[in-house]
Amino acid sequence: xxxxxxxxxxxxxxxxxxxxxxxxxxxxxxxxxxxxxxxxxxxxxxxxxxxxxxxxxxxxxxxxxxxxxxxxxxxxxxxxxxxxxxxxxxxxxxxxxxxxxxxxxxxxxxxxxxxxxxxxxxxxxxxxxxxxxxxxxxxxxxxxxxxxxxxxxxxxxxxxxxxxxxxxxxxxxxxxxxxxxxxxxxxxxxxxxxxxxxxxxxxxxxxxxxxxxxxxxxxxxxxxxxxxxxxxxxxxxxxxxxxxxxxxxxxxxxxxxxxxxxxxxxxxxxxxxxxxxxxxxxxxxxxxxxxxxxxxxxxxxxxxxxxxxxxxxxxxxxxxxxxxxxxxxxxxxxxxxxxxxxxxxxxxxxxxxxxxxxxxxxxxxxxxxxxxxxxxxxxxxxxxxxxxxxxxxxxxxxxxxxxxxxxxxxxxxxxxxxxxxxxxxxxxxxxxxxxxxxxxxxxxxxxxxxxxxxxxxxxxxxxxxxxxxxxxxxxxxxxxxxxxxxxxxxxxxxxxxxxxxxxxxxxxxxxx
Ligand SMILES: Nc1ncnc2c1ncn2[C@@H]1O[C@H](COP(=O)(O)OP(=O)(O)O)[C@@H](O)[C@H]1O
Ligand SMILES: Cc1ncc(COP(=O)(O)O)c(N)n1
Numbered sequence: 001x002x003x004x005x006x007x008x009x010x011x012x013x014x015x016x017x018x019x020x021x022x023x024x025x026x027x028x029x030x031x032x033x034x035x036x037x038x039x040x041x042x043x044x045x046x047x048x049x050x051x052x053x054x055x056x057x058x059x060x061x062x063x064x065x066x067x068x069x070x071x072x073x074x075x076x077x078x079x080x081x082x083x084x085x086x087x088x089x090x091x092x093x094x095x096x097x098x099x100x101x102x103x104x105x106x107x108x109x110x111x112x113x114x115x116x117x118x119x120x121x122x123x124x125x126x127x128x129x130x131x132x133x134x135x136x137x138x139x140x141x142x143x144x145x146x147x148x149x150x151x152x153x154x155x156x157x158x159x160x161x162x163x164x165x166x167x168x169x170x171x172x173x174x175x176x177x178x179x180x181x182x183x184x185x186x187x188x189x190x191x192x193x194x195x196x197x198x199x200x201x202x203x204x205x206x207x208x209x210x211x212x213x214x215x216x217x218x219x220x221x222x223x224x225x226x227x228x229x230x231x232x233x234x235x236x237x238x239x240x241x242x243x244x245x246x247x248x249x250x251x252x253x254x255x256x257x258x259x260x261x262x263x264x265x266x267x268x269x270x271x272x273x274x275x276x277x278x279x280x281x282x283x284x285x286x287x288x289x290x291x292x293x294x295x296x297x298x299x300x301x302x303x304x305x306x307x308x309x310x311x312x313x314x315x316x317x318x319x320x321x322x323x324x325x326x327x328x329x330x331x332x333x334x335x336x337x338x339x340x341x342x343x344x345x346x347x348x349x350x351x352x353x354x355x356x357x358x359x360x361x362x363x364x365x366x367x368x369x370x371x372x373x374x375x376x377x378x379x380x381x382x383x384x385x386x387x388x389x390x391x392x393x394x395x396x397x398x399x400x401x402x403x404x405x406x407x408x409x410x411x412x413x414x415x416x417x418x419x420x421x422x423x424x425x426x427x428x429x430x431x432x433x434x435x436x437x438x439x440x441x442x443x444x445x446x447x448x449x450x451x452x453x454x455x456x457x458x459x460x461x462x463x464x465x466x467x468x469x470x471x472x473x474x475x476x477x478x479x480x481x482x483x484x485x486x487x488x489x490x491x492x493x494x495x496x497x498x499x500x501x502x503x504x505x506x507x508x509x510x511x512x
């Protein structure tokens with residue numbers, strides 16, 4: 001298959017031309033927040049502050065405690081709670097403010113942090129592998145690490161690293177927290193403010209508090225400790241039947257990232273390997289149709305899937321093979337993203353495959369998600385405004401899918417990004433602010449994959465598409481310029497609250 005074409009005269013649909021990257025407004029760059037300052041070990045500074053800290057009632061790690069505390073002088077005033085509050089810079093007693101020699105605790109979100117592993121007074125806390133037992137109880141961390149695929153060098157630390165966000169995601173459940181955390185000694189260590197996910201809540205809705213990925217991780221941790229799991233150990237599964245994008249921004253790479261970030265295990269049936277970067281596609285190697293079908297059979301037969309999506313299908317034989325296997329097996333709700341070309345205008349579907357797409361695949365689809373050029377290609381209708389989106393949705397619905405979503409990324413640019421959803425009766429609009437960025441590589445895959453992930457978790461189509469739209473909007477806000485051309489949408493906004501723990505120590509091995 002030719003990787004690039006030049007317009008209608010050579011068969012390549014010029015509808016797939018996107019506005020040139022350079023013509024768009026500058027990228028919206030978002031960093032992961034202020035860099036974490038890392039300094040030298042502050043043992044000396046910590047030791048200088050010891051008297052004040054001891055007055056404040058801090059529980060000090062043994063390694064910075066130079067000598068046992070002196071016995072109290074007879075008649076000396078017993079430390080009262082107010083002293084502790086004052087020393088920590090909180091309210092209490094008459095004089096609010098830090099005790100002499102104890103630095104004021106930085107405000108939440110003030111962006112200041114001490115050296116890694118140090119609390120607000122500059123005292124090093126014990127390293128994670130010595131603290132982790134408070135989170136996961138003693139022993140068993142090795143198995144937890146094994147289950148979670150984490151490094152074995154510091155299993156408890158690794159388990160703690162995973163457990164902490166899981167606990168945070170669980171919100172309430174004081175007993176559950178206590179069970180895992182154990183008894184806390186000393187004051188609560190300072191935690192820096194969490195980075196707010198970019199774009200989250202743009203539509204007044206947040207992703208669910210009870211994040212399925214984290215609940216599941218916690219479930220596995222508990223199972224490894226022999227404690228009854230909080231939720232089932234196996235996450236929902238979804239399958240993508242799609243091409244590989246060597247640049248990683250679109251295709252199955254984008255699908256897998258999105259699946260994970262939406263709480264499902266992703267499986268793949270690879271249809272083609274593309275040689276692709278941020279500037280375009282320079283090569284395509286198709287996978288034989290029977291091998292594509294065999295991948296679907298293997299995944300569905302053994303692992304099982306709650307929902308399936310298609311992306312780049314490359315050729316009519318591959319479409320036929322996928323249609324055959326989807327008819328035979330239970331692939332769950334079936335989302336067809338009728339990918340015809342890349343955003344750079346490189347063809348990803350042979351022109352003679354359009355008919356197979358219309359007649360074999362669309363009738364099987366729970367939801368089909370064309371962009372405006374694809375909708376035009378499939379229906380022959382111009383799709384240049386909202387009315388055109390609705391008309392195309394009606395025409396596509398007549399081809400057999402249960403739902404049609406005509407996306408608005410290429411429609412009325414400069415206005416909000418509005419997608420039109422149609423089920424044969426209702427016409428619904430999903431509206432989001434349009435982000436001024438040229439880095440929109442993978443938007444369509446991201447939307448379809450997120451929607452598929454939510455379908456795999458049992459949501460209905462409207463709810464799944466709403467969340468898919470919410471996800472892709474945040475991902476466009478989080479997009480970044482990787483390469484000289486169009487950069488990919490970003491997924492890091494979903495994982496930025498990884499705890500600022502130190503990784504486990506790498507110590508010389510005594511074995512061998
Ligand atoms: N600049 C943008 N800002 C916000 N949302 C966008 C932007 N560009 C595309 N989208 C959204 O991303 C999704 C994919 O749209 P579209 O670009 O039309 O598909 P494709 O990537 O298949 O060409 C749609 O929900 C669309 O509204
Ligand atoms: C393998 C593969 N699948 C899909 C796309 C479409 O993504 P985009 O429209 O963002 O280029 C792509 N470029 N490559």
